[in-house]
Amino acid sequence: MTQGRENSRLRLVGGSAVDATEVETPAPKRPARAAAPAPASSRSPLAALPDDALVAMAQRGEMSAYELLYRRHASFALNLAARIAGSSHEAEDVTHDAFLRAFDGLAGLRNPKAFRSWLGSIVVHAMRSRLRRAAILRFLGIGRADPIEIDCIASPDASQHTRYELAQVYALLRTLAPADRIAWTLRFVEGHDLQATAELCGCSLATVKRRIRRAQNHLDASFVEARLEGEGPPSEAGREGREGDEGDET
Amino acid sequence: MTRPPRIRPESLRDHAEPARVNRVWRRLERRLAVGAAAGGGAEAHGWRSRRLLLGVATAAVVASFGAGIVLGRKIESHPAPSAAGPVAPLEGTSEQRPALFAAGTLKMAYDLPGGGSMKVSPGGIVERVSQSAGGVTLRLVRGQAELATDGSAAEPTRISMLVGGASVSTEDGVVRVRTDGDTADLEVLSGSAEIASPDPEVGLRTTTVREHERLTIPTRVAVTRVPPTELTTPPLPPRPLPVKIAREPVPGEPAPTATAEPPATWQQLCMADDFAGVLKQLQANAIDIAKVTSARDLLCIADATRFANDSTPRQALERAVNDRSDPQVASLAAWKLAALLEQSGEHGQAAKYYQAYRDLSPGGALAEDALCNLIEAEDRAGHRDEAMRLGQKYLADHATGGCRARVAQMLLRLAAERAKDDGKGNDGAAPKTDGSAKPGDAPAPSGSASQPAPSASASASASARPGEPPAGTATPPKAP
Numbered sequence: 001m002t003q004g005r006e007n008s009r010l011r012l013v014g015g016s017a018v019d020a021t022e023v024e025t026p027a028p029k030r031p032a033r034a035a036a037p038a039p040a041s042s043r044s045p046l047a048a049l050p051d052d053a054l055v056a057m058a059q060r061g062e063m064s065a066y067e068l069l070y071r072r073h074a075s076f077a078l079n080l081a082a083r084i085a086g087s088s089h090e091a092e093d094v095t096h097d098a099f100l101r102a103f104d105g106l107a108g109l110r111n112p113k114a115f116r117s118w119l120g121s122i123v124v125h126a127m128r129s130r131l132r133r134a135a136i137l138r139f140l141g142i143g144r145a146d147p148i149e150i151d152c153i154a155s156p157d158a159s160q161h162t163r164y165e166l167a168q169v170y171a172l173l174r175t176l177a178p179a180d181r182i183a184w185t186l187r188f189v190e191g192h193d194l195q196a197t198a199e200l201c202g203c204s205l206a207t208v209k210r211r212i213r214r215a216q217n218h219l220d221a222s223f224v225e226a227r228l229e230g231e232g233p234p235s236e237a238g239r240e241g242r243e244g245d246e247g248d249e250t
Numbered sequence: 251m252t253r254p255p256r257i258r259p260e261s262l263r264d265h266a267e268p269a270r271v272n273r274v275w276r277r278l279e280r281r282l283a284v285g286a287a288a289g290g291g292a293e294a295h296g297w298r299s300r301r302l303l304l305g306v307a308t309a310a311v312v313a314s315f316g317a318g319i320v321l322g323r324k325i326e327s328h329p330a331p332s333a334a335g336p337v338a339p340l341e342g343t344s345e346q347r348p349a350l351f352a353a354g355t356l357k358m359a360y361d362l363p364g365g366g367s368m369k370v371s372p373g374g375i376v377e378r379v380s381q382s383a384g385g386v387t388l389r390l391v392r393g394q395a396e397l398a399t400d401g402s403a404a405e406p407t408r409i410s411m412l413v414g415g416a417s418v419s420t421e422d423g424v425v426r427v428r429t430d431g432d433t434a435d436l437e438v439l440s441g442s443a444e445i446a447s448p449d450p451e452v453g454l455r456t457t458t459v460r461e462h463e464r465l466t467i468p469t470r471v472a473v474t475r476v477p478p479t480e481l482t483t484p485p486l487p488p489r490p491l492p493v494k495i496a497r498e499p500v501p502g503e504p505a506p507t508a509t510a511e512p513p514a515t516w517q518q519l520c521m522a523d524d525f526a527g528v529l530k531q532l533q534a535n536a537i538d539i540a541k542v543t544s545a546r547d548l549l550c551i552a553d554a555t556r557f558a559n560d561s562t563p564r565q566a567l568e569r570a571v572n573d574r575s576d577p578q579v580a581s582l583a584a585w586k587l588a589a590l591l592e593q594s595g596e597h598g599q600a601a602k603y604y605q606a607y608r609d610l611s612p613g614g615a616l617a618e619d620a621l622c623n624l625i626e627a628e629d630r631a632g633h634r635d636e637a638m639r640l641g642q643k644y645l646a647d648h649a650t651g652g653c654r655a656r657v658a659q660m661l662l663r664l665a666a667e668r669a670k671d672d673g674k675g676n677d678g679a680a681p682k683t684d685g686s687a688k689p690g691d692a693p694a695p696s697g698s699a700s701q702p703a704p705s706a707s708a709s710a711s712a713s714a715r716p717g718e719p720p721a722g723t724a725t726p727p728k729a730p
Contacts, residue, residue, distance in 0.1 A: 066282060070275055075266030078274075082265040091265055096274050100281055142322055147360055147378070150350040151263070158261040164375060164391065166261065169254050171352035171375075189257050223254040224373050224615060 055112035058103065070099055073116055077123050083189050084127040084182055086170040088152045094130070098122040120200045124182060131178035172222050176215050183208050184215035351376040353393075362386050365400035365407045376411075384408055385421075394428040399441070414469025415448040423461070429469060430622075430652030436465045466655040520550035528554040532566060542570065548579060552586040564590065571606055581610035585620065592623070597631035622653040629660055638664050 046054070046068055054072075057065035077098055082091040102119050109118060148170050154163045173181045179201070186197045187208075198208040351360050353370040360368050363378070364386045370376055374393025378386065385408030388395075397409045399422055410419040411427050413434040418427055423441020427434060436445060438459045447467035449455040459465050516537050519527035528550060531537050542548060551566050567590075570583035588603035604624035608617060621644055628637040641657045641664075648654065 063279075063282070067275065067279075070278060071271065074271045074274065075264075078265045078270065079262075083262065088265050092270060092274055096277050099274075099278055103278075103282065140319060142319065147351045150377075152265075153263060155261055155263045162255075162261045165255055166257065167350045167352050167375060169257070171358075172254075189262070191259065219254050222372075 050113070051115045052112035055106060055109060055115055059106050066103060069103075069115065073119055074099075076116065077119060080120060080123050080190060081127055082152065084124070084185050085130070086153055086173065087146070087149055090127075090130060094123060094126045098126055117196070117199060121202055124186070124200045125202065128178050128182055131181070135178065168223065169219065172219050173215070176218060180211045180215040180218075183211035184219070187212050350378075351388075351395075362388075362397075362409065365403045366409050367398050367400070368409075369396040369398075371395065379412060385410065387412065389413075390427055390429055390434075392429060392431075394426065396424065396426045396439075398424040416467050416469045417446045419444045419446075428652075430619075432469060433653070433656060434467050434469050435655055436467065438463055466659075517547060517550075520547065520553075525550075525554040537566070542566075542579075548583055548586065552583075552590060571603065571610075577610050581607050581614060584610060585616060588620075588623065588627070592627055592630075597627045598633070601627035601631055601633070618648060618651060619653075621648075622651075622657065625657060625660065629664065634664050634668065638668075 046057075046064055049057075049068075051069070051072070054065045054069050058069060074095065077095045078091050081094040081098075082088045085091065085094075098119060101122055102115070109115065148167050150163050150167045153170055154166050158166070173185065176184070183197060183201055186192050186200055187194065192200065194205060194208060194212075197212070198205045201208055201211075203211075351358070351368065351370050352375045353372050357372060358370045360370065362368055363381050364383075366386075368376065368388070371394040374395055375391040376395050377389050377391060379389050380387045387410040388397075389412040395411065397411060397418075397420060399406065399409055399420055401422075406421040408419055408421045410417055411425075413427060413429045414431075416434055418425055418434075418436055420438075420441060420443040423443055424439040425441075425443045426437045426439060429435075434447075436443065436459060438461055440461055442461065443459050445457045445459055445465060445467060446454050447457070448469070457465065457467075513521070516528055516531040519525075519531065528537075532551070532554065537551075542551070548567070548570060564587065567583045567587040571580050571587060573580065584603045584607040588600045588607060591597075591603060592600035601624050604620045604627060607614070607620045608624065611617060614620075621640065625637055625640045625644060628640060638661060641661045644651060644657050645654060645661075651657075
C-alpha cells in the first residue's frame, strides 16, 4: 500500500523526528457493538497515553482509544481542512472521512507515533481531490465560485484590516493550482516547517519548495495592500513581509 | 509588487468548536459501530464487495457526470422562464455571516442571493451588507464590479451597491462601478440606475443614469476636524501586548515559548492609544527617532500629531523622511506627513512630501495615488502650471488610472481659469473665444474658451469620460 510506505517516513508535524523503528502491529479489530462508548475525556487515565499506545489499543478494538485519538487530533484535522478550503462547509465531512479512513487503515500504520502526520496527509489528500474536482467543474462551466465567507477564515477578534487582507490572500490562492495552494497554505497559514509540509503533501522537499515559491511569486505579484476608507498609509503588516522565511525556500 | 502580510495564528478562526467536534464524533461512532456489527470474520469478504461496489459506483458517477454535462448544456442553451419569485431572506443569518466577494488575478463571477449576478474585476473586493426579499445591498470596498439584474425573473429584484457615502441601485440593467476611494466611476451598460451621492449643500443628490451614460460622483464629503480639546471619547483601555505563538502545541511536546520582546515605554503608550503620553515622551527626547524602524511606531507618532497640536511629532516624521537609510520607512513617513500637511491646509508642503514619496518609492503600491494627490496639492497650493504639467503627465502615463476623471476635470477648470486670466491680461479685451491658446502652453476647454468652467460641484453630474485626455491634447474631453 503506497500510503503505508509513505507513512514510514512521516513524523509529527512540526515536532521533533520520531523513532523510525517500524512496529509490526496486528490487524485491527473493529470495536464490539457491546462496548459502550466510554466518555473519553481528559480526566480519563488513558488521556495521558501517547499516540502509539492509543493506536495499539485501537488496533485491539477499544472504542475509548478511538475516541481519545479522535478528540486529541480533531482540532488539527478540522482546522487543516477548513484552512485549505478557505471555508468550513466541507471541513466536517473531510474530517469524518479522514478519521474513518485512518481508523480503517490502522493496520497499515507502521509507525504509530506518526498518527498525527498520517492523519494530516489523509486530510490533505482529500482536500486536494476536492479542490481539483471543483476546478474541473468550473472549467466545464458547471461549478460557480462561492463568495469568500470571511467569517469562516478570520477570527472574530481579527481587525477589519486583517480580515480584508486575509480575504484577498484567499482570493488569490483560489486562482492557484490546488497543489501549489495547499503547499503554501500548509507552510504559511498552518505554519508547518518545510519537511513536514513535504510529508503532508506526499512529495519531495524540492517539489514542495518549488510549489511554495510558485505560489509566493504569484501572491507577491498580485497582492495589493488593503487600504480601507479613511486609511492613508500602507499597513505595517504588509511591510513586515516574511523576510525570515525567504532563506528556507531556496 | 507587495508581499502579503504574515498570517498570524490568532487572526484565524478556530474551527474546532466543541459542538462540531462532538457532532463529527457521533457520526464516526455510528460508522465504527456499524463496522463492528459487520464482523471481523466477514472483513475480507467485505473488502472485496466494497471494491466491487466502488467500481460500480465509479462507473455510475462517470455516466451521470457525462449525462449531467449534456443536460446542463442543453438547459443553458434553452433557459426556461423562471417562475420562482425572489429568494426569501436568509432567516436572519445575513448579519451573522457577512459574505465577501473578491477576485485575485482573475475576474470572478458570482450569482447574487435573490437573483442577478456580479463580476468582480481582479483586485476587487465587495461585501454583502444586507439582503431582503426586495433585493440585496452590497458594498464596493475597492476595485471594480459589474452588477447585472436577472432579466428573466418574474419580479424585478433591486441590487444596490454602496460606495463610500454614495449608492447605486438598479432593477433592470447592468452597471459597472469603480472606485478609487474618493470618487466612484459609474457606467450603465444597459437599462438604468439610480445614483445617490453625498453633497455638502443638499446632503444627498440623486440622479438617474440611462443606458451608455457615464458618471463620476464623490463618495464622501469633507469632515470638519475636531480640535483635540473637544474630544469627548474616553481613553481606550490598554490593549494586551501581542505575543507570537508559532502554532498550536502538540501533545507531549514542550509548549512553545513566547517570542515577544518587551516594548519600550512609549511603545506601550502607543498600544494604549495614549497619544498625549507619546507626545510627552517625544518632547522629553525619550524616543530616538533614528532608531524607529517599525511602521507601526511611525504611525503612532503620526497619530500623536493628529491628536495633539504640537509640532514635535511632525518634526520626527520629517527626520524620518530626511534620514533615508531605510527607504521603506522614509517613504511611509513621507506619505503620512504629506497627508497630515494636506489636512492642515499646507498644500505646498504636502506636495513636497508627496513628491518625496514618489522619489523614495517610484514603483510603490501608492505611487499612482501619490501622483494624484500631488497634482491636487499643487492645484490647491495655487501652482497652476505645475499642476497642469503633472496632470498632463498623469493622463499620458496612466491610461487606466483611477483618478483620470478627477485630473481631467481639474485640467479643464485650470485651462478655463488660465484662458480667463489671459483675457483679463489682454488690456481688458474680451477673453479669447477661438480656443487659440498656444498648443503646448495649456489645455483649453473644448468648444470655446468662453464656455463656463465646470464648478467644483460638477463632479456630481455627468462628467467627461475618465479615459479621455484633457483639451489641448489630441482629443479634448467633452464638456460636462
